[in-house]
Amino acid sequence: MALAGAETLDAWLTHLETLHPQKIDLELTRVKTVAHQLGLLPAGCRTVTVAGTNGKGSCVSALSALLRQKGLSVGCYTSPHLLTFNERITINGIPASDAEIMGAFALIEERRAAISLSYFEFATLAALLLFQEKGVAVQILEVGLGGRLDAVNMVDADACVITSIGIDHTEWLGDTRDLIAIEKAGVARLGKPAVVAESDLPLTLLPTLEALGANVAALDRDWLISEQMLTLPDGTQRLLPTVPGLQTSNLGAAVVAAMKLNVTPDQDCIDKAFLALSVPGRQQQLVAMDRLWWLDVAHNCESVARLAAAIAEKTGGVQTHAIFGAMADKPLRAMIELISEGISSWHLPAHEGIARAANPADLAQLIKRISPKATVQCYPTPESAFNGIENVSKPGDRIVVFGSFVTVGAQLACLQQLAITGQETFD
Numbered sequence: 001m002a003l004a005g006a007e008t009l010d011a012w013l014t015h016l017e018t019l020h021p022q023k024i025d026l027e028l029t030r031v032k033t034v035a036h037q038l039g040l041l042p043a044g045c046r047t048v049t050v051a052g053t054n055g056k057g058s059c060v061s062a063l064s065a066l067l068r069q070k071g072l073s074v075g076c077y078t079s080p081h082l083l084t085f086n087e088r089i090t091i092n093g094i095p096a097s098d099a100e101i102m103g104a105f106a107l108i109e110e111r112r113a114a115i116s117l118s119y120f121e122f123a124t125l126a127a128l129l130l131f132q133e134k135g136v137a138v139q140i141l142e143v144g145l146g147g148r149l150d151a152v153n154m155v156d157a158d159a160c161v162i163t164s165i166g167i168d169h170t171e172w173l174g175d176t177r178d179l180i181a182i183e184k185a186g187v188a189r190l191g192k193p194a195v196v197a198e199s200d201l202p203l204t205l206l207p208t209l210e211a212l213g214a215n216v217a218a219l220d221r222d223w224l225i226s227e228q229m230l231t232l233p234d235g236t237q238r239l240l241p242t243v244p245g246l247q248t249s250n251l252g253a254a255v256v257a258a259m260k261l262n263v264t265p266d267q268d269c270i271d272k273a274f275l276a277l278s279v280p281g282r283q284q285q286l287v288a289m290d291r292l293w294w295l296d297v298a299h300n301c302e303s304v305a306r307l308a309a310a311i312a313e314k315t316g317g318v319q320t321h322a323i324f325g326a327m328a329d330k331p332l333r334a335m336i337e338l339i340s341e342g343i344s345s346w347h348l349p350a351h352e353g354i355a356r357a358a359n360p361a362d363l364a365q366l367i368k369r370i371s372p373k374a375t376v377q378c379y380p381t382p383e384s385a386f387n388g389i390e391n392v393s394k395p396g397d398r399i400v401v402f403g404s405f406v407t408v409g410a411q412l413a414c415l416q417q418l419a420i421t422g423q424e425t426f427d
Contacts, residue, residue: 009098012105013085013119020118026149031121035154037111040128045075046138047155048257049187051147052163053180054303055197055250058279059161060140062246062254065273066265067138068092070258075131077124077152078142082281082297082409083416089127091134104129120144124151138261146173148186159193159260160214161253165202166302171329181205188214193260197253217256225252232259238267241274245283245296247306281408283310288415290395292318295412296402299326301334307402308339320398321345323385325407328358336363336370343400345375345392349385351406382410 017023035041048063050056057078064074073092081087086095104126108117117125124141131139141152147162165181173180181202188194190213196205199220209216217223217233224231230238230252240251251274258265265273278284284295298307311320322343326332346367348360360378367376375392379385389399401411 009085009102012102016105016117016119016122019122020116023118024120024145025118026146028149028151028154030115030117031125031151032154034108034112034115034117034121035125035128038108038125038129040125040132041154043128043139043155044132045136046158046261048138048140048261049143049147049152049155049157049160050140050163051143051150051160051184051187052197053166053168053184053300054306055163055247056142058246058282059163059197059250059254059257060142061277061279062243062251062274063140063161063257064090064093065277066254066258066269067261067263069269069273070263070265072137072263073135075127075134075136075139076142077127077131077139079120079123079144080405082405083413085123088123089130091130091136096130100130101126118151121151124154128155143184143187146180146183146186148183150187153187156189157187157192158189159195159257160187160189161195161197161257162187162205163197163250163253164200164247164302165198165205166300167331168300177202178204182208185209185212188212191215193217193257195253195256195260197249199249215260217260219249219252223252223256225249230255232256232264234259238265238270241271243274243277244285246277246279280412281405283307286415288418289390291390291393292396292398293411293415294398294400294402295408296400297405297408298402299330299335299404301331301338304335304338304402307400308341311339311342311398311400315342318396318398319344319393320400321347321389321393323347323349323389323399323401323407323411324363324403325349325351325360326358326363326403327354327356328362329356330358332358332363333366333370336367339400339402340367340371340374343371343374345377345389346371347377347379347385347389347392349379349382349407349410351382351410354406357404357406382407383414386411386414 089096185208194214196218281297
């Protein structure tokens with residue numbers, strides 16, 4: 001059934017934003033009902049669910065690369081996106097087309113009848129429909145928020161991965177790592193593997209997983225990483241290549257998860273999969289306009305701290321400028337304090353239509369209190385910030401773009417537009 005007036009994917013996405021009274025509604029009854037009506041449950045392929053605060057997308061990409069290197073067809077569902085919605089649903093690394101996604105949306109719209117679905121629930125069902133249609137062997141589902149009550153958790157996973165756990169989304173998940181860990185652990189299933197990539201364990205994580213009856217494989221207990229050497233639960237070892245911007249713990253977790261699916265990758269498989277791996281927006285580095293750009297979707301304290309440490313390691317006397325934007329409900333002061341040393345100028349774009357986005361003027365006041373000597377400039381649009389930073393920087397300088405996916409995606413789009421118009425090429 002086509003939706004009247006929804007002839008484009010953008011029109012469909014606008015429609016989805018109006019369907020449900022709550023943007024975030026953590027419960028599974030409604031979405032599971034529609035999933036059963038669509039014939040999506042139980043899943044017809046193996047499923048891996050990835051939960052955690054940071055590193056989920058990296059782990060999904062790493063596991064997908066390993067499984068595809070072993071000849072398996074893999075569907076990946078991630079969120080949010082940097083440039084286009086299509087990035088959220090990929091099959092063998094290729095984003096779903098507008099037509100494919102719209103077709104899935106139309107079928108969901110027809111089958112849901114009077115059941116109200118959120119934007120994320122609609123998107124999750126569309127991903128599962130397309131994975132079923134394409135007959136993937138494995139579907140890898142990234143949790144959107146939390147775990148226990150997230151829409152992807154309607155699927156009983158054959159294995160799960162829990163990456164690092166930090167303080168985020170406290171209004172829904174709790175305000176301590178111990179409370180948040182309980183929600184993340186909810187993706188585990190009785191008798192199924194649960195790979196834990198967090199070494200600084202919240203006190204509740206392992207007890208909750210064990211209470212659920214999961215077969216836990218925890219970092220520093222059941223598998224180890226020393227420098228780049230991974231020791232698997234069976235004692236065999238693999239050398240993990242260095243992948244710029246990705247944590248070795250997430251790469252190791254992907255290898256352990258593959259092993260738990262009985263698809264144990266040998267060294268050659270790991271080398272080929274990981275040496276070709278890159279994940280946009282994860283300490284991504286490129287050169288444009290004779291400046292070194294770093295783009296990182298660091299939007300909580302833990303990820304900003306890692307970005308700050310990486311920047312400090314590669315200072316070398318280079319002047320560093322920042323383009324920053326984040327949601328107003330993030331720990332903004334703490335995030336800025338973690339990275340402010342060494343940032344000579346801050347450039348703060350507004351994002352029209354994003355109600356949760358922090359006001360650039362408010363961010364500017366915070367930054368000036370933390371770093372009185374820093375130059376701070378607010379801009380009405382991401383494009384004006386992109387143009388403005390060129391005027392205050394010089395060739396050889398470093399420009400760090402960090403914060404929300406919206407912020408990083410907008411600057412990445414500007415960089416790509418330079419390449420499209422022939423004004424610039426970048427590596």
